[in-house]
Amino acid sequence: MNIDKITQPFIDVFPGDFSENPMQRNTPKVLFSTVNPVGFNNPELIVFNEKLSEEIGLGKFNEVDINFLTATNLPENIKTYATAYAGHQFGNWAGQLGDGRAILAGEITNETGEKNEIQWKGAGATPYSRHADGRAVLRSSVREYLMSEAMHHLGIPTTRALSLSFTGENVVRDIMYSGNPQEEKGAVIIRTAESFLRFGHFELMSAQKEINTLIDLADFTIENYFKDIKSEGEQKYKEFFTEVCKRTADLMVEWFRVGFVHGVMNTDNMSILGLTIDYGPYSMLDEYDLNFTPNTTDLPGRRYAFGKQGQISQWNLWQLANALFPIIKDEKFLEDTLNNYGNYFWETHDQMLCRKFGFDDLKKDDDEFFTNWQALMQELQFDYTLFFNQLEKLDENSDFKTLFSTVSYGFLEDSKVKKLEHFLLSYQLRLKENTVSKEESLNLMRETNPKFILRNYLLYECIEEINNGKTEMLEKLTQALENPYKEVFPEFSVKRPSDYDDVSGCSMLSCSS
Template sequence: MNIEHIRQPFIKKFPGDFSNNLMQRNTPKVLFATTQPAGFDQPQLIVFNTTLSEEIGLGKYEEGDLNFLVGTHLPENVQTYATAYAGHQFGNWAGQLGDGRAILAGEIINETGKKTEIQWKGAGATPYSRHADGRAVLRSSVREYLMSEAMYHLGIPTTRALSLAFTGEDVVRDIMYNGNPQYEKGAVIIRTAESFLRFGHFELMSAQGEYKTLQDLVDFTIENYFPEIISSGDQRYKDFFENISIRTADLIVEWFRVGFVHGVMNTDNMSILGLTIDYGPYSMMDEYDLNFTPNTTDLPGRRYAFGKQGQIAQWNLWQLANALHPLIKDEKFLENTLNNFGTYFWKTHDNMLCRKFGFDELLKEDEEFFTNWQGLMQELQLDYTLFFNILEKTTPEADIQELFKNVSYITLNEEKLKKIQDFIKTYESRLKLNAISKEDSLAIMKKTNPKFILRNYLLYECIEEITHGKTTMLEKLTQALENPYQELFSEFSSKRPSGYDDIAGCSTLSCSS
């Protein structure tokens, strides 16, 4: 890899340069602290993303690159650092936070001029680790590596993963926070993004009253990541906030399209660029449930449940609006933008559902159709992904019992099957209102509805294999996730086996990583 090409524009522009100090500390009036990866003596590469490496300008993996991938060997020109940010966590102001396990190596520019930030996760403690060790365990690292790549191939804005490696260390974690800590294999992932800037970076500067630094940060962000903003003065900052609102709404609608539940939508986990970031206790939805949350820490309130993600995105934007108010200073504009978020979000959401059903446009009566469909899905506990896969094959003459026998997580008796039959009749009637052919309608569905999703139980099986030195499942899942709109492996086109219902890591997860 061409690691000597890594550069660091961010570190030169903003105040900071705290020396490497692993004790927890506040860093007022700065956005970062320099820090060094811990380094590991016996790393072992698990997987390297050659395609991504070549895309971003690092090239192919070469002998000796592993030491860089785990943070042991650094180019001479690189000064590694962690950033400080703040955030609202589960609705409460948490004050200063920061990169507790993430260390930025810098930025690479490929031959087309595209910029990509490179960041280790799990390479050691930083001044923002809050008494933690800065390490990461294998299970959370595998989950982030695979899911970020799965989201990318689904066509959803996301951070991506360059490499995954064992550190050669064991790490102690209490996976369910129930007083039973255990040793787990340690791992390091390198993740990439155009930028890792979060809502929380702007919240921190505003909360500290560092309005000049806040303005510098916003100007830097617009200049580097929002080329579409060409306005000046106060309008420049208004356009910035409006753009973030639209990107955020578009992202959450995409989550709804594939059934992704983030699990911990704190403001410090919200990307300023509208990327999916920080893959913790996430899950792809199995049975359709608007109240589903995969995060045990989110119980019983279910603040971050699947159906609430649009609402929470708007709440988080309110906090960002408060942070940017010193620059925008127009309460009416901010209020209107935030109120318009809901209108834009639901229109975009319903247009997305139209595509999932193969409708060519959104009609007035579709609101009732979607509401009835949601009720059916929840009552009969139908698998979200499989339902649409089967719907593509459904005809008025189809045997509903045969088609849907393996789609529900409950037993479908005659009464329940009739409800599906009645819905299919309504659906066929709605399809006749299309101005496009049945073939064109089906083509829209096939582009919108994935055949493969990375279910938690598959990740669980993959992690178990890797723990025991096998990579067969990893290779198979990678092939499937790179082709999510095709059915490459029929065994992956099935609902979650009941044997995994109560196993930690298969249905629900904690924030432990």
């Protein structure tokens, strides 16, 4: 790989007081601190994403690159650092936070001028680790590596993963916070993104009343990542906030499209660019449930449940609006923009549902149709992804019970079958209102509804195999996630086996890493 091209533009733009002292502490009036990765004596590469490496400008892998991939024995041109940010966690102000397990190597520019930041996760403590060790375990690293790539191939804005490696050391974690810590294999990944800037970076500067730095940060962000904004002064920041709202709403709709549940939508986990970021206790939906949360820490309130993600994203944007108020200073504009967020979100959401059902346009009665569908899905405990896959097979001669019995996590007694029949008949009538052909309608569905999703039980099996020195399932899952709208491996296109219903890591997870 050509790592000599890596630069540190963030440091260049925000010079100031920083330290190489990795001790956890507050760093007031500072956006970042330089910090050295811990380094590992016996690292071992598990997988390298060569396609991504070439795409971002790093080129092909060779054996000496293991040092860079594991943040060990780095060249002198790389100045590593971690950024400080703040945030609201589970609705409460948490004050200063920051990159507790992430360390930035810098930025790489490819041949077309596109830039990507490169960041290790699990390479040691930073000033923002909050008394933790800055390491990562294999299970969380596999989950982030695979899921971020799965989201990319589903067509959803996301950070991406370049490599996954064993560190050669064990890390102690209490997986379910049950007072039973155990040693697990340590791992480190490299992830990339156009930028890792978060809502929390702006919240920190605003909370500290560092208004000049807040202005510099906003200007830097707009100049580098919102290049269509050409205005000056306050109008520039208004357009910036409006675009962040739009990108965030679009991202939430995409999560709903594929059934992704983030699990921990704190403001410090919200990308200013509208990317999916920080893959912790996430899950893809198995049975459809608006109240489902995969995060044990989110119980019993279920603040970050599947059906609340649109609402929570709006709440998070209110916090960003508060942070930007010192440079926008137009309360009515901010209120109007945030009040309009819901209208834009729901219109975009319903247009997305139209495509999932193969409707060519949104009709005035579709809201009632979607409401009835949601109620049916929850009552019959249908698998979200498989329901739409079966719906593509529906025709005038279909036996409804036979077609859908394999996608229910419950038992379809006669009364439920009648409800299913009633809904499917209404669906067939609705399809007749289309102005496009049946084949065009099916193409809409095929382009919108994935055949493969990366379910937690599959990740669990993959992690177990890697722990035992095998990579066959990792390779199969990689091939499947790169082709999510095709049925590459039919054995993956089934509902979660009942054996995994109550297995930790398959249905519920914690924030433990």
